[in-house]
Amino acid sequence: MGYLRFIKTYVLLNISTAMEYRLNFFLQSFFMILNNVAFILFWYFLFGTLDSINGWGLQDFVGLFGFAALSFGINAFFFGNWTRVGEIIVNGELDFYLSLPKDELSHILVSKSSFSGFGDMIFGIVILLLFYPITLTNVLIFVLGSLAGALIWAHLLVFAGTLSFWLGESSGFFQSLSHLTHVFTSYPSELFPAIIKMVFFFIFPVFFITNVNVFLLRDFQWIWVVGLVIVTFLVVALTRFVFKRGIRRYESGNLVTSRI
Amino acid sequence: MAIIEVKHLTKTFQTKQKQSGFLGSLQSLFHPQRKTVEAVRDLNFTIQKGERVAFIGPNGAGKSTTLKMLTGILYPTSGDISLLGYTPQRDRKKLSYELGTVFGQKSQLWYHLPPMDTYDLFAAIFDIDKNVYAKRLQKLIKQFDIQDFIHTPVRKLSLGQRMRCELVAALLHQPKILLLDEPTIGLDILSKKALRNAILEFNKKEKTTILLTSHDVDDIENVCERIIIINQGQLVYDKPLDDLKSVYLQKKIIKLQLEERTKKPLKRKGIRVVADTDLTISYEVDTTRQPLQDAIKQLLSYHLNILDITIQEVSVEEIIEEIYKQK
Numbered sequence: 068m069g070y071l072r073f074i075k076t077y078v079l080l081n082i083s084t085a086m087e088y089r090l091n092f093f094l095q096s097f098f099m100i101l102n103n104v105a106f107i108l109f110w111y112f113l114f115g116t117l118d119s120i121n122g123w124g125l126q127d128f129v130g131l132f133g134f135a136a137l138s139f140g141i142n143a144f145f146f147g148n149w150t151r152v153g154e155i156i157v158n159g160e161l162d163f164y165l166s167l168p169k170d171e172l173s174h175i176l177v178s179k180s181s182f183s184g185f186g187d188m189i190f191g192i193v194i195l196l197l198f199y200p201i202t203l204t205n206v207l208i209f210v211l212g213s214l215a216g217a218l219i220w221a222h223l224l225v226f227a228g229t230l231s232f233w234l235g236e237s238s239g240f241f242q243s244l245s246h247l248t249h250v251f252t253s254y255p256s257e258l259f260p261a262i263i264k265m266v267f268f269f270i271f272p273v274f275f276i277t278n279v280n281v282f283l284l285r286d287f288q289w290i291w292v293v294g295l296v297i298v299t300f301l302v303v304a305l306t307r308f309v310f311k312r313g314i315r316r317y318e319s320g321n322l323v324t325s326r327i
Numbered sequence: 328m329a330i331i332e333v334k335h336l337t338k339t340f341q342t343k344q345k346q347s348g349f350l351g352s353l354q355s356l357f358h359p360q361r362k363t364v365e366a367v368r369d370l371n372f373t374i375q376k377g378e379r380v381a382f383i384g385p386n387g388a389g390k391s392t393t394l395k396m397l398t399g400i401l402y403p404t405s406g407d408i409s410l411l412g413y414t415p416q417r418d419r420k421k422l423s424y425e426l427g428t429v430f431g432q433k434s435q436l437w438y439h440l441p442p443m444d445t446y447d448l449f450a451a452i453f454d455i456d457k458n459v460y461a462k463r464l465q466k467l468i469k470q471f472d473i474q475d476f477i478h479t480p481v482r483k484l485s486l487g488q489r490m491r492c493e494l495v496a497a498l499l500h501q502p503k504i505l506l507l508d509e510p511t512i513g514l515d516i517l518s519k520k521a522l523r524n525a526i527l528e529f530n531k532k533e534k535t536t537i538l539l540t541s542h543d544v545d546d547i548e549n550v551c552e553r554i555i556i557i558n559q560g561q562l563v564y565d566k567p568l569d570d571l572k573s574v575y576l577q578k579k580i581i582k583l584q585l586e587e588r589t590k591k592p593l594k595r596k597g598i599r600v601v602a603d604t605d606l607t608i609s610y611e612v613d614t615t616r617q618p619l620q621d622a623i624k625q626l627l628s629y630h631l632n633i634l635d636i637t638i639q640e641v642s643v644e645e646i647i648e649e650i651y652k653q654k
Contacts, residue, residue: 076451080437080444087439087480162433165400167452168423174452315402318340319395 073169074145074177081147081180095183103136103190106253121257127281128255129198134277135252137191137209138216143184146176149221150245152228157236159319172310176221199284208287212280215299220248220276222306229306232313252277272298330504330536331374331397336406338367338392338560366392368560370406376503377534379527381551381568383541385651389560390540394506397538398428411503424453427502427535431509434489435496436481442492443477446499453500460499467495470532471525487518491525498529507539511546523549544644556650564650568643575646579619581626582609584635593629598622611641 085092107129114125142149155161155175164171164178191213199205227244231237251273256264268274275298279291344362345355367389374380384390395401396408399415399422408415413422429435436445450460468474471491476484484492490510497505507526511519527550530537539550547554547568554571556564564571585606592600592608597617602609608630612622619638627633 072454073451076448080440080448083444084437084439162395162400162430163435165419166398166423166426166428168420168454169452317401319391319401 070169070173077177078145078180082182085180085182092182095181096186099183099186100190103132103187106132107194121255123255123257126198127285129194130281130284131253131255131277133191133195133198134213134216134280135191135249136187137195137213138220138252138276140184140187140189140191141213141217142221143181143187145180145184146217146221147179147181147184148175148177149224150228150241151179152225153231153237153241154228156228156231156313156317157238161314161317162319165314165317171314172225172307176225204287205284208280208283212283212295215295216252216276216280218299219272219302220252222302223248223271223273226302226306226309229310229313232316248273248276255281272302275299328376329373330376330378330411331372331538332407332409333370333372333393333397334407336367336370336393336396336408337365337404338389338396338401339404340364340366365560367396367403367557370557370560370562372555372562372565374536374538376536377530378553379530379537379551380539381541381547381554382538382557383547383554383647384557384563388557390557391508392560393557394428394508394538394540397506398422398426424500425503427497427500427505429490429493429497429505429507429510431490431507431512434481434493436489436492438481441478441480442473442484442496445481445492445496449496449499455500463499463501464495467498470529471495472521485518487514487521490514490518490522494522494525498535501533502535504536504538507537507541509541510539511541511543519543519545520549526550544642544647548643556647558651563653571646572643575641575649577614578641579612579614580609580639580641581612581622582607582637582639583626583630583633585630586632586634589632590630593626595622595625598625 110125110128110132114128118124148155152175155164161171161175164174167174192209195209199209224241224245227241230240234240251267256268256274256278259267264274275295279295282288282291340363341361342364343355344360345351370389370393382390382393392401396403397410397415399419402416410422411425413425415422435449436442437448446464449455450457450464455463468477471494473488473491473495476488477492481489481492494510505526510526511522514522523546526537526539529535537550539546541547551568553567554564555562580601582602585608588606592603593610595617597613597615598610599613600608601611610622610626612619614622623636623638627636
């Protein structure tokens with residue numbers, strides 16, 4: 068109960084902040100939709116001339132993009148600080164979270180919300196529903212797959228940000244890694260050589276964010292469901308463990324900060 | 328009952344050393360050099376329930392580092408801390424229910440929203456029952472006189488108004504200990520006074536233990552009853568404020584305004600020059616070594632062309648400056 072009230076208050080607070088700057092909010096939403104539509108149109112016209120790429124057709128590409136938009140949207144809206152953990156550590160902003168009774172990492176993640184993430188979520192849901200038949204299995208894959216994908220994506224980036232406890236300022240490294248997750252969530256794993264697949268399925272499992280969900284929609288196999296659950300659990304658990312260890316090394320800071 | 332106990336507390340940091348310029352950066356890339364800095368060294372003190380303690384020292388003395396170790400934000404390198412029987416690093420979450428913090432330079436309030444929204448959030452963070460929260464908030468709003476701007480976005484508040492709102496945010500969960508890190512920084516005289524009075528009033532009514540850091544001596548004199556001074560991470564002074572004053576009250580400052588300057592300042596046992604500008608000389612008289620009456624007599628007979636004479640007590644600011652210099 069405590070956590071529900073806490074998350075609800077944060078979501079409302081963040082929406083209130085977004086409403087303080089209405090024009091910014093509308094512009095952000097407009098360009099997000101424009102960006103997403105352009106991407107879909109690109110695949111649509113490309114597949115007007117091609118049947119498939121390595122066995123992947125328009126539906127699969129749109130599926131990847133739909134899951135990417137949905138998981139990205141969930142993170143941006145509910146875990147708005149997912150890309151700022153490193154910055155929060157380096158700037159000494161962690162003081163705030165450490166002096167309050169809620170779980171630090173959950174608190175960091177929910178304390179910011181990008182309202183445009185809501186638009187991404189809607190966009191993702193709409194294109195998945197448009198391009199796939201609406202069956203119980205498919206809807207379950209949409210819901211559970213996007214949630215697992217969002218958790219993996221958020222925690223992989225949080226893991227990268229958490230390394231700031233040891234590396235100090237490392238935003239350049241983080242940006243590259245964040246960009247890499249965008250690339251590997253929008254393209255099929257089949258396009259890459261075996262070694263790349265090994266790395267990004269088993270070491271830095273970005274292919275579990277969207278690719279596995281599309282595998283399940285193409286050909287449902289329990290092994291992928293089990294794999295997705297295990298990977299989600301491991302990524303979340305490992306990230307939380309590393310974060311807790313990192314707190315011991317936290318050095319705080321004297322930067323003058325305010326909560327925006 | 329000791330509410331805060333600090334024993335042999337030490338904190339060291341590793342800082343990267345780098346020569347200036349591009350070559351220095353290159354050298355540091357291949358051969359990084361690190362230096363160990365002792366921010367806090369073997370610090371010991373205890374604070375009783377309801378005490379108002381000033382925790383002061385020059386910049387870089389280790390005040391904020393100590394406060395952050397008390398809250399559990401930083402881990403000590405060695406030593407023990409106990410607050411209400413909790414070890415901050417181990418029991419950080421439990422302790423946070425008993426601890427209120429205001430860091431003058433780190434706002435807890437949402438910048439774009441009214442303070443009321445942040446209060447609602449804090450009530451949710453601390454799981455305060457809605458009815459209890461409503462009553463408590465009303466009481467705090469009255470105590471800190473913030474009703475006129477509780478619905479105004481924080482960015483539009485004056486610094487003084489904001490700090491009072493910050494204090495209310497820190498007190499919503501009724502902490503037993505309040506840590507204030509430079510709460511009056513940047514405030515004008517009236518706002519400072521209002522804030523100090525509110526803190527004092529609160530301490531009297533609620534018996535909240537207060538640990539305050541400030542560079543403003545008026546904060547210390549008006550709010551605190553005990554003073555702990557640290558310098559270079561070490562404890563250099565820990566006594567009631569009255570003791571500090573009584574020791575130093577034995578010193579008087581005699582300021583002479585001269586018509587013309589004919590002689591060098593007087594040198595005698597227990598009398599020393601503390602300021603010497605063209606036609607004004609200030610002497611400090613240690614009355615334990617040279618009775619004040621004798622000192623005045625000597626000065627009057629030495630300087631024959633005196634236009635004006637004033638005798639002052641040493642200010643607390645000067646006393647603290649003296650202590651900083653000594654250690």
